[in-house]
């Protein structure tokens with residue numbers, strides 16, 4: 001299993017960007033910074049949270 005092959009952003013689905021790896025998932029810098037700068041009251045916020053929840057679901061098996 002090669003970790004380097006799984007650099008597909010869980011938010012935007014892009015696989016050719018630099019970013020960070022969380023658990024076994026990946027988030028590109030673009031989406032990471034967008035999430036950080038998204039206020040809780042923003043309508044996109046629930047979507048980001050939902051995507052992030054997948055990270056923990058994966059580790060639960």
Ligand SMILES: [Zn+2]
Nearest residue numbers: 009012028031
């Ligand atoms: Zn992304």
